[in-house]
Amino acid sequence: QSxxxxxxxxxxxxxxxxxxxxxxxxxxxxxxxxxxxxxxxxGKAPKVMIYDVSNRPSGVSNRFSGSKSGNTAALTISGLxxxxxxxxxxxxxxxxxTLVFGGGSKLTVV
Amino acid sequence: xxxxxQSGAEVKKPGESLKISCKGSGYSFxxxxxxxxxxVPGKGLEWMGIIYPGDSDSRSSPSFQGQVTISADKSVSTAxxxxxxxxxxxxAMYYCARLGRGFPPGYMDVWGKGTTVTVSS
Numbered sequence: 001q002s003x004x005x006x007x008x009x010x011x012x013x014x015x016x017x018x019x020x021x022x023x024x025x026x027x028x029x030x031x032x033x034x035x036x037x038x039x040x041x042x043g044k045a046p047k048v049m050i051y052d053v054s055n056r057p058s059g060v061s062n063r064f065s066g067s068k069s070g071n072t073a074a075l076t077i078s079g080l081x082x083x084x085x086x087x088x089x090x091x092x093x094x095x096x097x098t099l100v101f102g103g104g105s106k107l108t109v110v
Numbered sequence: 111x112x113x114x115x116q117s118g119a120e121v122k123k124p125g126e127s128l129k130i131s132c133k134g135s136g137y138s139f140x141x142x143x144x145x146x147x148x149x150v151p152g153k154g155l156e157w158m159g160i161i162y163p164g165d166s167d168s169r170s171s172p173s174f175q176g177q178v179t180i181s182a183d184k185s186v187s188t189a190x191x192x193x194x195x196x197x198x199x200x201x202a203m204y205y206c207a208r209l210g211r212g213f214p215p216g217y218m219d220v221w222g223k224g225t226t227v228t229v230s231s
Contacts, residue, residue: 001171001172001173003154032214032215033215034214034215034216034217036215036216036217036218038155038218040155045205045207045221045222045223045224046147046155046205046207046218046221047221048210048217048218048219051210051211051215051217051219052215052217057210057219087154089154089155091155091157091216091217091218093213093214093215093216096172097169098157098159098169098170098171098172099145099157099160099171099216100157100171101147101154101155101156101157102154103154104154104155
């Protein structure tokens with residue numbers, strides 16, 4: 001199975017909003033409301049930020065939100081802060097009863 | 111506190127075997143799937159597979175099927191990832207993670223710190 005498609009890099013200024021897209025197919029992103037997003041800082045383990053397309057785990061800032069339209073999911077971060085600078089990965093359940101990650105997007109807060 | 115504690119870094123030669131571990135605590139180990147994720151240095155996350163310690167049901171990514179073995183011993187709350195013959199291309203960080211609410215959906219809510227595996231002659 002192919003990795004989900006994410007932009008390699010995104011950037012924004014403090015206080016701004018950015019959106020990271022995650023494009024799959026009808027066999028993964030488009031077929032299920034089981035998209036999750038992970039944040040990974042250098043040298044650290046990933047951390048789940050969004051699950052089931054748009055749900056935030058307890059403790060995750062409400063500046064993070066998720067959505068989906070067709071075969072494309074999106075993570076939006078509003079009110080960008082320096083600490084948001086990290087790599088972000090989407091993941092989806094698939095029709096093969098497996099999971100697949102996106103290639104990852106490096107967020108730079110300039 | 112819910113946590114996953116992974117075994118320490120490994121340095122191996124090509125062709126050697128290896129088994130790394132992931133011990134869960136602070137929750138019912140048999141009630142949550144455990145997944146394994148590979149991250150090659152400087153690259154992205156790759157989903158390898160999952161196991162349900164309650165009955166050892168498992169799923170694997172086609173990319174890793176036949177390359178590794180995922181197992182679990184519920185008596186010691188530990189999941190394992192095993193290679194019978196390592197290759198240099200297996201050099202990576204390996205994370206275990208708990209699936210938060212079953213499979214599907216399959217999101218990973220608690221992660222281990224990772225085990226670095228280096229394969230070099």
